[in-house]
Structures are given as structure tokens and as C-alpha cells.
Amino acid sequence: xxxxxxxxxxxxxxxEFAEPRSLVLPxxxxxxxxKGHLTREDLEAVSAATGFSAAFVESVAxxxxxxxxxxxxxxxxxxxxxxxxxxxxxxxxxxxxxxREGVSHHGGTTGDGRITIQEAQCLGYCDRAPCIQVDADxxxxxxxxxxxxxxxxxxxxxxxxxxxxx
Amino acid sequence: xxxxxxxxxxxxxxxxxxxxxxTVSAPPGTMLVDAAYAAGVEVPIFCYEPRLGPPxxxxxxxxxxxxxxxxxxxxxxxxxxxxMVVTTNSPNVKDAHDGILELLLVQHxxxxxxxxxGGECPLQDRTFxxxxxxxxxxxxxxxxxKPLELSSRIALDRERCIRCFRCVRFSQEVAQDGQLTMQERxxxxxxxxxxxxxxxxxxxxxxxxxxxxGALTSIPYRFxxxxxxxxxxxxxxxxxxxxxxxxxxxxxxxLKRVTGRDDPNYAVEEGWLCDKxxxxxxxxxxxxxxxxxxxxxxxxxxxxxxxxxxxxVAGLVAGRxxxxxxxxxxxxxxxxxxxxLASGALAGAVVSRLGIPAGxxxxxxxxxxxxxxxxxxxxxxxxxxxxxxxxxPVVELRLRKARRFGATVIGAGPRPHALETLGxxxxxxxxxxxxxxxxxxxxxxxxxxxxxxxxEADLAADPAAxxxxxxxxxxxxxxxxxxxxxxxxxxxxxxxxxSTDGVLAAIADHALDALxxxxxxxxxAAGRTAWADALASFDGPVVAxxxxxxxxxxxxxxxxPAFTMWEQDGTIVSMTGRAQRLRPGAQGPDEAAAGWELLxxxxxxLGAPPVYRTAAAAFAYTAARTPALAGLTADVIGTEGxxxxxxxxxxxxxxxxxxGAGLELVATHDQFGDVQTADSHAxxxxxxxxxxxxxxxxxxxxxxxxxxxxxxxxxxGRSERLPLIADDRVPExxxxxxxxxxxxxxxxxxxxxxxxxxxxxxxx
Ligand code: SF4
Ligand code: SF4
Ligand code: FES
Ligand code: FES
Numbered sequence: 001x002x003x004x005x006x007x008x009x010x011x012x013x014x015x016e017f018a019e020p021r022s023l024v025l026p027x028x029x030x031x032x033x034x035k036g037h038l039t040r041e042d043l044e045a046v047s048a049a050t051g052f053s054a055a056f057v058e059s060v061a062x063x064x065x066x067x068x069x070x071x072x073x074x075x076x077x078x079x080x081x082x083x084x085x086x087x088x089x090x091x092x093x094x095x096x097x098x099x100r101e102g103v104s105h106h107g108g109t110t111g112d113g114r115i116t117i118q119e120a121q122c123l124g125y126c127d128r129a130p131c132i133q134v135d136a137d138x139x140x141x142x143x144x145x146x147x148x149x150x151x152x153x154x155x156x157x158x159x160x161x162x163x164x165x166x
Numbered sequence: 167x168x169x170x171x172x173x174x175x176x177x178x179x180x181x182x183x184x185x186x187x188x189t190v191s192a193p194p195g196t197m198l199v200d201a202a203y204a205a206g207v208e209v210p211i212f213c214y215e216p217r218l219g220p221p222x223x224x225x226x227x228x229x230x231x232x233x234x235x236x237x238x239x240x241x242x243x244x245x246x247x248x249x250m251v252v253t254t255n256s257p258n259v260k261d262a263h264d265g266i267l268e269l270l271l272v273q274h275x276x277x278x279x280x281x282x283x284g285g286e287c288p289l290q291d292r293t294f295x296x297x298x299x300x301x302x303x304x305x306x307x308x309x310x311x312k313p314l315e316l317s318s319r320i321a322l323d324r325e326r327c328i329r330c331f332r333c334v335r336f337s338q339e340v341a342q343d344g345q346l347t348m349q350e351r352x353x354x355x356x357x358x359x360x361x362x363x364x365x366x367x368x369x370x371x372x373x374x375x376x377x378x379x380g381a382l383t384s385i386p387y388r389f390x391x392x393x394x395x396x397x398x399x400x401x402x403x404x405x406x407x408x409x410x411x412x413x414x415x416x417x418x419x420x421l422k423r424v425t426g427r428d429d430p431n432y433a434v435e436e437g438w439l440c441d442k443x444x445x446x447x448x449x450x451x452x453x454x455x456x457x458x459x460x461x462x463x464x465x466x467x468x469x470x471x472x473x474x475x476x477x478x479v480a481g482l483v484a485g486r487x488x489x490x491x492x493x494x495x496x497x498x499x500x501x502x503x504x505x506x507l508a509s510g511a512l513a514g515a516v517v518s519r520l521g522i523p524a525g526x527x528x529x530x531x532x533x534x535x536x537x538x539x540x541x542x543x544x545x546x547x548x549x550x551x552x553x554x555x556x557x558x559p560v561v562e563l564r565l566r567k568a569r570r571f572g573a574t575v576i577g578a579g580p581r582p583h584a585l586e587t588l589g590x591x592x593x594x595x596x597x598x599x600x601x602x603x604x605x606x607x608x609x610x611x612x613x614x615x616x617x618x619x620x621x622e623a624d625l626a627a628d629p630a631a632x633x634x635x636x637x638x639x640x641x642x643x644x645x646x647x648x649x650x651x652x653x654x655x656x657x658x659x660x661x662x663x664x665s666t667d668g669v670l671a672a673i674a675d676h677a678l679d680a681l682x683x684x685x686x687x688x689x690x691a692a693g694r695t696a697w698a699d700a701l702a703s704f705d706g707p708v709v710a711x712x713x714x715x716x717x718x719x720x721x722x723x724x725x726x727p728a729f730t731m732w733e734q735d736g737t738i739v740s741m742t743g744r745a746q747r748l749r750p751g752a753q754g755p756d757e758a759a760a761g762w763e764l765l766x767x768x769x770x771x772l773g774a775p776p777v778y779r780t781a782a783a784a785f786a787y788t789a790a791r792t793p794a795l796a797g798l799t800a801d802v803i804g805t806e807g808x809x810x811x812x813x814x815x816x817x818x819x820x821x822x823x824x825x826g827a828g829l830e831l832v833a834t835h836d837q838f839g840d841v842q843t844a845d846s847h848a849x850x851x852x853x854x855x856x857x858x859x860x861x862x863x864x865x866x867x868x869x870x871x872x873x874x875x876x877x878x879x880x881x882x883g884r885s886e887r888l889p890l891i892a893d894d895r896v897p898e899x900x901x902x903x904x905x906x907x908x909x910x911x912x913x914x915x916x917x918x919x920x921x922x923x924x925x926x927x928x929x930x
Binding site for chain 2 (some may be wrong): 059062063
């Protein structure tokens with residue numbers, strides 16, 4: 001993504017951020033919508049658009065789980081593994097989903113490159129634990145290992161999103 | 167110690183508080199750690215480093231008990247308050263020290279026996295003094311491939327990092343190169359650069375000095391020495407006229423490392439060195455280093471011993487009309503002895519120096535001056551001409567600091583440079599600085615504490631600007647000035663009243679029979695064409711006292727090998743007028759000697775032994791006869807330096823009128839473009855090969871595309887072929903060309919007195 005595109009996105013919201021550094025986050029999230037992850041060029045564009053050094057921009061991106069510095073699958077599936085979800089069987093959902101999709105229990109991207117599975121911390125859906133969020137879409141739950149598998153199968157055949165909001 | 171800020175207890179309205187049962191005072195605003203340290207109580211710290219800006223409280227090592235406050239408090243970011251009751255040695259605090267150190271060491275490899283920092287490591291020392299002595303952590307530790315090369319000069323061992331953020335803050339806040347950051351989070355955090363690029367910056371080496379553990383090490387120093395087998399000697403950097411205070415680490419007579427001092431000189435460099443000052447010492451072992459005297463005879467060159475050579479030199483110069491030419495880096499001792507020779511054993515000898523004539527600048531130099539440290543307190547800083555970031559590197563850090571403290575930075579000059587982003591800078595045409603100076607009058611007059619930095623070369627070539635600046639300074643009594651000088655000891659040689667006139671004219675007039683060059687390379691310096699012409703018809707003997715082979719040593723009949731500034735005693739005066747002492751941190755070649763010793767020996771062989779036998783005595787003798795050095799002795803100068811008095815007014819030439827036609831030649835000096843860098847293994851990736859720069863329109867007007875090789879021809883001489891770079895920040899009609907590059911490619915087109923020159927630029 002180009003610095004100009006990023007500027008066009010952040011200029012209207014600039015006034016909402018008292019601390020200029022805070023703008024780096026929305027800029028990064030927007031830059032990521034193009035490819036689903038951030039390349040060196042994207043980081044440089046964010047740096048140019050926000051005025052912070054590329055190294056600083058990259059350090060911010062590296063801090064957050066939902067900003068990706070490596071390519072991901074077309075869709076990212078985040079399985080909540082925090083307390084409420086765990087108590088309600090998130091560990092089983094997680095492990096069975098990883099096994100089913102052939103990724104390690106640390107998560108990862110499926111061999112066909114369609115799906116990235118990752119752990120997430122409390123998604124605020126404790127009342128529907130255990131829950132799963134796809135990209136930055138609505139969170140769904142309660143899940144079972146079977147419904148989680150079905151969710152992934154559905155995502156596989158669904159058309160790729162135009163923009164990757166994660 | 168740089169870890170703690172100095173506390174000035176002489177001010178009024180001190181705050182009084184209780185520290186471990188004692189009553190202690192400190193100025194308001196002092197951080198508790200500093201007040202305690204000044205009172206003899208060490209509160210252990212890691213992340214705190216007062217030179218890096220406001221404390222960030224990242225490591226939690228400095229916890230103390232403060233009555234009335236819940237829990238323990240971090241003393242590094244808690245200012246003292248009246249009647250505060252502080253305890254730093256209670257069981258609670260001891261418990262906290264144990265806990266924090268155990269935590270900091272959880273992932274630490276404890277590989278002190280193979281760590282370069284071992285023996286001088288704050289983490290090691292404080293663990294011994296304040297730590298628990300035992301860890302309960304039995305789980306496997308985190309491992310990283312080690313070490314990672316951050317650059318060709320700095321290695322990073324991520325396992326040892328305690329994430330204190332000091333290096334990051336140096337890069338982001340002090341040097342503002344923006345390159346170092348902490349990435350990831352928690353246990354995975356690591357210091358890195360953008361996408362793992364090399365950390366190439368002008369001041370990168372300072373992070374090695376401030377890292378409180380062995381995570382950042384200097385690659386040239388890795389596994390080279392142990393703290394208990396080295397000696398550390400306070401000295402001064404002689405690679406530019408800033409005169410940063412250094413510490414030389416010597417092992418078995420060899421210089422192994424140059425660092426900032428633990429006790430920084432806050433008036434000068436504040437403990438920061440530029441990378442050239444830190445790693446440029448490689449030149450000691452350069453292949454061009456002179457190892458033994460050379461006597462050049464019809465039958466060919468032969469090397470000889472000093473014992474045989476010095477009488478030969480005496481024989482060549484005795485009873486003749488001698489010219490002694492001093493280089494800009496010759497020490498006060500060397501220059502003083504040269505003057506003694508000229509009034510004694512070599513009566514009537516002409517002594518002059520290479521460099522920019524002082525005539526015309528004396529008035530500016532006599533205006534109230536400041537040390538670099540005083541830039542910190544300025545509210546308005548004006549930069550007139552020059553390119554301090556490249557030519558007087560550490561000045562850059564001071565300007566950035568002043569800006570951080572809220573100073574307004576303004577300036578003008580013919581060169582685009584790295585500090586122009588700090589404030590409002592205008593690009594002036596060469597020789598037209600006066601207009602810009604006129605616009606500085608209002609902001610300087612309105613300031614409480616203005617500091618004006620002015621470039622020696624630019625002002626000397628622009629008399630109207632000198633007048634304008636002098637008027638500005640005389641009209642604002644609270645303004646102080648700092649000269650951005652050119653020569654390492656230029657100010658010292660001026661203090662002795664040595665002019666740039668004399669030797670060259672005397673040679674041209676056939677008024678000399680012999681020439682002695684002392685650390686001077688006239689055939690490689692600005693104006694070398696004129697020197698080459700003069701020496702071509704000079705049939706007297708030429709003696710060159712030098713550290714390295716130069717164009718002049720190649721022409722000399724006798725070459726005397728001298729010690730470098732890392733190997734000898736001596737005194738040099740920084741551009742701000744601070745006399746500081748060089749001390750030897752290395753043993754020079756066996757058949758070489760310190761320049762001052764060679765000159766003293768020469769006096770002996772001439773049958774006129776001087777009254778002094780040591781460098782300190784030679785200095786005292788010179789100082790006693792020099793008004794500008796009145797009261798100075800080696801002891802008075804000490805390790806911190808001392809300011810000299812007003813330099814005598816020497817009228818050696820006035821300039822300002824441009825000679826020739828075509829593009830105006832503006833000389834530059836790249837920090838990493840000179841012979842020292844080219845010869846340094848450690849700095850090899852930093853070397854900037856010489857090139858000339860013009861505005862794209864200027865290149866187009868000449869029909870020359872970027873990248874082509876060009877030659878500059880002035881009425882005086884020609885440059886070598888250099889690649890052309892198009893840069894739209896260069897004013898049109900101007901060509902920027904670097905001095906000091908290996909082989910002196912540009913110097914031949916310049917005038918000896920550096921007056922303004924216009925050149926023809928042609929494809930070469
Ligand atoms: S590398 Fe050294 S200075 Fe930098 S954060 Fe780690 S311990 Fe601190
Ligand atoms: S700024 Fe000058 S004096 Fe200081 S370290 Fe660098 S070269 Fe040496
Ligand atoms: S713990 Fe999973 S949504 Fe809160
Ligand atoms: S020294 Fe106080 S928190 Fe690090």
C-alpha cells in the first residue's frame with residue numbers, strides 16, 4: 001500500500017488521537033487490509049504517512065498479534081484460550097482443530113494456504129464460551145470441535161474478502 | 167559516573183530529607199538515586215541513565231522505601247521532596263533487590279566467563295552486591311543464535327539483554343537515528359533494527375558503552391582483553407577539533423579500544439563519541455604507518471636508526487635559513503618547541519602553520535564564548551554556515567539535545583546538512599551569509615540565552631558575514647559564540663600567535679634553505695598546487711616529521727617517524743578554546759618517537775639543549791611565555807581540560823573575493839570520508855567514497871549526467887576525477903566537493919588561504 005493511500009485513511013481521524021504515536025496503529029491496520037499482512041514496503045509507507053521511523057513502526061507491528069509481518073492464510077481463525085473458554089472446553093476445540101487442519105498445537109497456516117489458526121486471549125464473549133473469531137468479524141460460540149471444523153470448511157469455500165480487516 | 171547525574175549542592179533553596187537516618191540535601195527536582203549517590207549511598211540501577219532524557223522506570227532495580235507511600239517506589243523517577251523519609255537498606259528493600267535480580271537473571275545465560283563485559287559489568291557487579299546469590303529457576307532458558315551482528319562494528323547477544331531500553335533510547339532520543347527498537351513483547355522481546363538491517367549510524371558505538379550488561383559488544387574488541395589485564399588512560403580524541411574526552415584501553419602496549427569516559431566531561435562530549443573517534447584508531451597499524459626514519463639519497467632510500475638520523479637532520483638545518491611548517495594537529499608542545507628553535511638554535515627560522523588564516527576572525531573569537539555543554543541551556547541556537555554533523559560530529563548530539571529541551575534552532579549556509587531538520591534553515595549562496603545573519607538579529611535579541619555556532623571556513627571566506635555576525639554578537643551581550651573549527655589544534659596554534667603566512671612566501675622568495683614539516687602535509691593539503699609549484703624549484707633539504715606516508719614524506723629528503731596522538735603526551739586546544747591533554751595509550755614503533763621528543767633531540771644535536779625534558783615541562787615553558795595560556799600547566803589542565811585566554815590578533819590575510827569563473831566550489835568534509843576512515847578496518851562499511859555534488863539543473867546545464875566522472879578546474883589547479891551526484895538540495899551554480907579524502911582529490915583546485923574559488927566542471 002502507498003503512503004498516500006494510508007494518509008487518505010488516517011487524515012480524517014487524526015483529530016481523534018491526542019498522542020500522534022497512536023495513529024500508527026490505525027495506519028498499520030489499514031495498510032494490512034491490502035494483502036492480509038505487512039511487507040517491508042507497507043511498513044515504510046506507514047512510516048512515511050505517520051512520520052515515525054520505520055523501525056518504530058515495525059516494533060509496534062511486532063507487538064500486536066493481529067498485525068502480521070509474515071504472510072497468513074486467506075482467513076485467520078482465532079480460538080479463544082482464556083479462562084472462561086478454557087473452563088468450557090477451549091483446549092479440546094483448539095487441539096482437535098489444529099490436528100484436523102494439520103498444524104502444530106502452537107497454531108499455524110494450513111498446507112493449502114487458506115486458513116491460519118491462532119490462539120487468542122479473551123474476546124469478550126465469555127457468555128458464549130468457548131468462542132472463535134474469524135478475521136475481525138463477529139465472534140461465534142459456543143463452539144464444539146465439530147462446529148469449529150465445520151466453520152473452517154465453510155470458510156474454505158467462501159470467496160476471499162476484498163479487504164483483510166484483522 | 168555517568169550512571170548518576172552530577173548533583174550541584176551549591177544552589178539556594180535545597181530540599182532536605184532523611185536518607186537511611188541521615189539528613190541529606192539536594193536541589194529540588196533531583197532524582198532520589200542521584201541525591202543518594204551524591205550522599206554516598208548507591209541505589210542500584212539499570213535502566214536509569216540521566217543522559218538519555220527523562221527516566222522511564224523500566225527495570226525496577228532502584229526500589230526504595232519512602233515513608234507514607236504504599237509499597238516500594240522507584241528512586242530513579244522520584245524527585246526528592248522536603249522532609250521525605252527514605253530507606254534504601256531495609257529488609258524490604260533487600261527483598262526487592264533479590265527479587266528483581268533473580269527475575270532479570272531468569273533468562274540470562276550467566277556466561278560471564280566468556281563475556282567481554284565480565285569484570286566491568288554493572289549487572290555482574292550489582293548482582294554480587296545486591297543480589298540473592300541463588301536462583302530458583304530450573305526450567306530451560308530461552309536461547310537465541312549468538313551473537314547477532316547489528317553492524318560490522320557491534321555484536322548483539324540477545325540472551326544477555328535485560329531489556330533496559332538504554333540502547334533504544336540512545337538511538338531514538340539522543341542520536342535520533344530512529345534505527346534501534348525493541349520488537350515483540352514479553353519474553354520474546356528483542357533489540358533489533360528495521361527488518362534486521364545493519365545499524366549504520368554516526369554515533370552507534372555509544373550503545374556499547376551504556377549497555378549495562380554484555381549484550382552489546384564492540385566487534386573489534388571481542389575476546390581481545392580482560393578488564394584486569396588492561397590499563398585505562400584518560401585522553402582526548404584528536405580526529406576533529408571537538409576534542410571529545412576519551413579513555414584508551416591498553417593491553418601489552420597496544421591500544422585495544424577507545425571509549426567514552428565513565429566520568430564524562432559534561433562541558434564537551436558528555437561521554438558520547440562519534441564512531442570515527444571510537445574506531446578510527448586502526449590507522450595506528452595502517453600499512454602507510456612510518457616505522458623507521460628514511461634517508462633519501464641519490465643512491466636510493468635507506469632506513470636508518472633515529473640515533474643516526476637526528477644528527478643528519480641537525481647537519482642539514484644547522485646555520486641555514488629554515489622554515490618550520492606545522493600541521494593543524496601539531497600539539498602545543500611541538501609548536502612551542504618549534505618556536506623555541508626559531509629563537510635559539512635555528513635563530514631566524516620562519517614558523518607558520520597550515521590552515522585557514524586567522525586574520526579577520528580574531529574579533530569573532532574574542533567575543534564571549536561557550537563550551538559545548540552550554541548549548542544545553544540555550545533557548546535559541548543559531549548555526550551559521552558549516553555542516554557540524556559531518557565536520558564536528560558530536561556537536562550534532564548537543565544540538566539535538568538543545569532541541570529536545572525546547573530550544574529554537576535556526577541557521578543558514580551553503581551546504582545541505584543533517585541538522586537542518588531541527589529547525590528553520592535557509593540556503594545561502596556562497597559568500598552571502600550576511601543577509602541571513604541579518605535575519606537572526608531579532609530572534610537572538612529576544613532570547614535569554616542565545617548561542618551562535620559559526621563555521622571557521624565559511625566565515626573566513628566571507629568578510630561581510632564576519633562583520634554582520636560581529637555586529638550581531640556585540641549588540642546582544644548575553645549571546646555566546648562557538649567556533650566550528652577546522653583544525654584539531656587550530657585554536658592552540660593561534661594562541662601561540664602562529665600565522666599561516668610565512669613559509670610558503672619565503673620559499674617562493676628564495677629566502678629559505680631548508681624546510682621542516684611537523685605533522686604538516688602541504689603537498690596533500692588545500693592549496694597543494696601552490697606548494698607543489700614552490701617546492702618544485704626549492705633545492706634545499708626537506709625534512710618531514712610525520713606519522714604516516716604522505717605526499718610530503720614522499721618528497722622529503724629525511725623522514726622522521728613520529729608517534730600518533732594515541733601514543734604520545736601533548737596538549738591540544740579544542741575549537742571552543744579548551745586546552746586538553748593527550749596521554750599515551752599505546753607504544754609507538756620502536757624507531758619512532760613523540761614529535762616533541764624528536765624536536766627536543768634535534769635541539770640537542772644543534773648544540774642548544776632546551777631547559778625542559780618532559781612534555782609537561784615543555785608545556786609549562788611555552789605557557790609561561792604565552793599570554794593566552796597564562797596560568798596553565800599540565801596539572802591545571804588535568805583530566806578535564808581548562809579554557810585558554812584570548813588569542814592574539816594575527817593578521818594573516820583577508821579574503822572574500824571569489825577568483826575564477828563558473829561554479830562556486832564549496833568544500834565539505836564527510837565524517838566518514840577521510841583517510842582515517844578509509845584506513846580503519848572497523849569503519850570499512852561506513853566509508854563514504856569522495857564525490858562531487860551539484861543541483862540537477864547545474865548538472866543538466868553542463869550537459870553532464872549523474873554518475874559521470876568529472877574534473878574541477880580552478881585558476882589555481884585541478885581536482886582528480888570524481889563521480890558526480892545530483893542533489894536538489896545543493897544551491898544552483900555551486901559544486902560541493904569533499905576535503906580530506908584519500909589522495910586529496912579536491913585540494914589541488916583550492917587556494918592555500920582557502921579564499922573563494924570558482925571552477926569549470928568538465929567530464930573527466
Ligand atoms: S541490549 Fe543492553 S542496553 Fe539494550 S536493552 Fe538490552 S541490556 Fe539494555
Ligand atoms: S566528534 Fe571529533 S573529537 Fe569527538 S569523537 Fe568524533 S572525531 Fe573525535
Ligand atoms: S475467555 Fe474466551 S471470550 Fe472471554
Ligand atoms: S533504574 Fe529505576 S526502574 Fe530502572
